[in-house]
Amino acid sequence: MTTRQVLGVFLALAAVTLQQPADLLKDFCRIFGHQTAVIDRTLYIDGGFVNYNPLSQHPLNDTNTALLYADVDIINYDGMPTVYDNLTKPADAPDVNGGILWSDSVNKMLYLYGGEFSQGSPANLSIWTYDALYHQWSPMKPDATQKNIQRASYGAGVALQDRAAGFYYGGWLSNASVPAWGSLPPMALSGLLEYDMLQNSWTNSTGPDTVGRAEGVMVYIPSSEGMLVYFGGVKTPYSNGTVVGQPMDEILLYDISGSKWYTQKATGQVPEQRRRFCAGVTWAQDYSSYNIYFYGGLSIAEGPGFDDVYILTLPSFRWIKWYPVAPGPGYPHHSMSCTVIDGAQMIVMGGTYPNSTDCDVPKVIGMHNMYLGKQNPQNAIWARFRPNITTYQVPTEIISVIGGSPTGGATTKTPANGFDDRDLEIFFQRVYTAPTRQPTRAIPTSTEPPSTSAKSTPVGAIVGGVVGGVCGVSAAAVILYCCWRRKKSAPTEAEEEMKESELPELDAFAAGPEQPSRRSELHGSLLVELEGDTAMKMSPSSHPILSDDAISPATSQRRSATSTFS
Numbered sequence: 001m002t003t004r005q006v007l008g009v010f011l012a013l014a015a016v017t018l019q020q021p022a023d024l025l026k027d028f029c030r031i032f033g034h035q036t037a038v039i040d041r042t043l044y045i046d047g048g049f050v051n052y053n054p055l056s057q058h059p060l061n062d063t064n065t066a067l068l069y070a071d072v073d074i075i076n077y078d079g080m081p082t083v084y085d086n087l088t089k090p091a092d093a094p095d096v097n098g099g100i101l102w103s104d105s106v107n108k109m110l111y112l113y114g115g116e117f118s119q120g121s122p123a124n125l126s127i128w129t130y131d132a133l134y135h136q137w138s139p140m141k142p143d144a145t146q147k148n149i150q151r152a153s154y155g156a157g158v159a160l161q162d163r164a165a166g167f168y169y170g171g172w173l174s175n176a177s178v179p180a181w182g183s184l185p186p187m188a189l190s191g192l193l194e195y196d197m198l199q200n201s202w203t204n205s206t207g208p209d210t211v212g213r214a215e216g217v218m219v220y221i222p223s224s225e226g227m228l229v230y231f232g233g234v235k236t237p238y239s240n241g242t243v244v245g246q247p248m249d250e251i252l253l254y255d256i257s258g259s260k261w262y263t264q265k266a267t268g269q270v271p272e273q274r275r276r277f278c279a280g281v282t283w284a285q286d287y288s289s290y291n292i293y294f295y296g297g298l299s300i301a302e303g304p305g306f307d308d309v310y311i312l313t314l315p316s317f318r319w320i321k322w323y324p325v326a327p328g329p330g331y332p333h334h335s336m337s338c339t340v341i342d343g344a345q346m347i348v349m350g351g352t353y354p355n356s357t358d359c360d361v362p363k364v365i366g367m368h369n370m371y372l373g374k375q376n377p378q379n380a381i382w383a384r385f386r387p388n389i390t391t392y393q394v395p396t397e398i399i400s401v402i403g404g405s406p407t408g409g410a411t412t413k414t415p416a417n418g419f420d421d422r423d424l425e426i427f428f429q430r431v432y433t434a435p436t437r438q439p440t441r442a443i444p445t446s447t448e449p450p451s452t453s454a455k456s457t458p459v460g461a462i463v464g465g466v467v468g469g470v471c472g473v474s475a476a477a478v479i480l481y482c483c484w485r486r487k488k489s490a491p492t493e494a495e496e497e498m499k500e501s502e503l504p505e506l507d508a509f510a511a512g513p514e515q516p517s518r519r520s521e522l523h524g525s526l527l528v529e530l531e532g533d534t535a536m537k538m539s540p541s542s543h544p545i546l547s548d549d550a551i552s553p554a555t556s557q558r559r560s561a562t563s564t565f566s
Contacts, residue, residue: 156171
């Protein structure tokens with residue numbers, strides 16, 4: 001080994017030491033398969049997969065080990081809630097994709113159920129809670145009713161605040177979610193789980209039939225004594241396990257008080273069958289219509305999926321295509337989350353794009369905002385988030401189908417071919433007024449979101465760590481160099497003639513290659529001002545996607561072995 005080679009080893013080691021670990025937010029490209037929930041206007045984002053920039057250099061899906069959050073009242077310069085990554089999540093808390101966060105907004109608690117482990121063997125089922133007051137994770141002690149409950153993934157779930165209950169329908173059992181599953185193929189469940197957050201107890205009920213279903217969505221509406229509405233996804237109606245699409249005109253409803261399932265046929269602009277889309281629900285001020293908005297999704301068979309928005313309005317059970325209004329390739333993606341804020345806006349976050357290598361708006365961490373009532377000066381569907389919009393107005397596209405006005409007054413309240421069960425007609429004539437629930441623990445009169453400075457690493461510690469690391473590498477290189485010199489009997493003439501000026505400057509080399517500057521821009525589109533609000537007038541598909549060509553290293557040390565859904 002020559003002197004140049006020895007110094008080369010030293011400089012390379014020093015350069016590696018000086019490389020900063022990648023940052024989940026600064027080097028963000030995509031997030032998908034995650035779960036979200038809201039407490040006190042703070043949006044929490046847990047688990048799923050993350051990709052880093054550029055995808056060509058980092059093609060694998062990294063497991064998101066962080067609990068991110070965004071206060072919807074803190075808006076950044078790009079018009080979306082600012083996302084923070086400074087909360088502690090213990091190493092033994094599950095990092096899963098395809099699970100659900102049930103929120104108890106009264107007691108300020110999150111409950112994590114279900115999901116798949118992207119690496120290693122799945123752990124035994126346990127419900128983990130996150131205390132939003134004290135920012136602590138902890139597992140719940142298993143109740144006797146949990147004995148026959150297993151961890152499902154990519155099912156459909158919703159939390160009910162008046163009952164402090166979480167519901168979960170269908171989902172997959174597989175070797176990624178159930179210990180000792182072995183080589184058995186994945187199995188879709190047909191039952192409905194109910195979790196009592198206060199009693200830590202489970203109820204496992206039958207579904208509408210014995211058919212297993214997964215990858216659809218379920219929402220709650222305050223009709224009758226409370227109803228669950230499910231649609232989309234896939235099902236396994238055959239004994240050989242063949243997977244087919246759940247018809248989008250077949251809507252499944254569950255009357256909570258009567259513990260009974262119903263099926264209703266929907267008409268109108270029925271969407272194509274799909275899975276792994278996301279949805280949210282809101283309703284007119286007079287409860288004359290309940291309007292479910294859903295976005296995107298993955299094709300049942302091979303294909304890139306969808307970049308569109310549909311509305312299912314109840315009780316008329318009419319489908320309305322809302323977006324896009326013009327043809328175009330769009331940016332089909334799936335495995336995103338939809339979170340309705342104040343019934344008026346819906347944050348569509350993340351997703352993965354099968355036919356594109358573009359990153360998903362890195363400046364705002366993959367957030368897109370949908371105005372459910374288009375309540376902005378430009379009457380736009382996609383526009384910056386506005387915290388002061390706290391009431392819902394029915395948009396003209398729904399009014400043109402069911403009548404009424406922005407505040408309600410729908411005149412069409414029955415399906416085109418009538419109700420498939422007369423009970424449903426009676427249910428939709430009732431409005432459920434939820435009782436006020438009191439917390440079961442002491443709650444401060446005013447709660448604050450997680451501090452944006454919490455868990456920040458002191459600059460001195462960073463500098464000290466870097467300097468210490470360089471010193472350690474330097475010492476190792478010096479020892480290596482001395483050993484080599486001792487073993488070498490005599491230098492060659494060429495080596496004697498090598499001058500100090502021929503060696504590279506240490507500081508310049510150790511700093512690593514210069515990183516290109518970060519830039520973000522709309523795909524061939526414009527940003528226009530909406531009387532102080534920025535609306536995103538999008539590309540040919542009118543979709544709010546930004547490209548970002550910044551280079552960034554992969555960050556997670558716990559990397560998944562394969563890119564499962566991309």
